[in-house]
Amino acid sequence: MEILIAGVGSMGKTYADSFLQSQAITKDDLLLLEHSDEKADMLRQAGFPHVIQQADASVSAVRLLILAVKPQDTASLYAQLRPWLKPEQLVLSIMAGVQLFTLQQALGISKIIRAMPNLPAQIGMGMTAFTADASVSRQELLYVHNLLNTTGKSLYFDEEHKLDAVTAISGSGPAYVYYFMDAMMQAAKQMGFSHTEAELLVTQTFMGAVHLENRSSLSCQEWIGRVASKGGTTEAALKSFEADALRQSIIEGLEEARKRAQVLGGIIPKG
CATH class of the missing domain: 1.10.3730.10 (ProC C-terminal domain-like)
Known part of the structure; x- marks a missing residue:
């Protein structure tokens, strides 16, 4: 599988649907991690074949891991994911306010991209700003940029601090x-x-x-x-x-x- 989405709430589901509608991936390429029994059952009934409720060895096989959970829910998630992550894997976080360094320390890998989407992403008219650690290659940035563009438009910044201003402008x-x-x-x-x-x-x-x-x-x-x-x-x-x-x-x-x-x-x- 190519992409793992951890946390399939409003924005996580938006990404899943947008990637599929744009034909960037198929359902077989997508692994969903959702702790809630109710939400996990709904996802399976909606035709998603790969839904897990706890991190396992399948996490090690994905190319991109998207963190779409609330910041306050991360402690247990980090602990679950860290044993399965490999240095070459790519992580995209859409958690507001959580810095690249914090994510790197918590997950034990360096290839982290941080993005700030907004609500209209749900209808393909979103505005997303993103930044990345220097260890992320241009090819990997382009890969993520194209995925983010399935939800609207996106803009890359070298300076991570600008994402706080983006949160104030387009996020809110x-x-x-x-x-x-x-x-x-x-x-x-x-x-x-x-x-x-x-x-x-x-x-x-x-x-x-x-x-x-x-x-x-x-x-x-x-x-x-x-x-x-x-x-x-x-x-x-x-x-x-x-x-x-x-x-x-x-x-x-x-x-x-x-x-x-x-x-x-x-x-x-x-x-």
């Missing part, structure tokens, strides 16, 4: 979008629209605006200028945002998210 980013959308829907309902009407008005506006920006070379500021006319309705709203320092609040909020990622990764002490 969907929640910020939903936050703003929710506020707009609430405003629409206060203006007399039904929930269904408010939802359609807001979601279609977001989708249209993003697609329009993606298909042009104009900056966000230039697009704002296209919508906002002097003395108009858009300008009135923008002036209110600026008076409340909304832009600066957003920037400061993302910085707080980055700091929190650093705390979780042990880069800066808890405060």
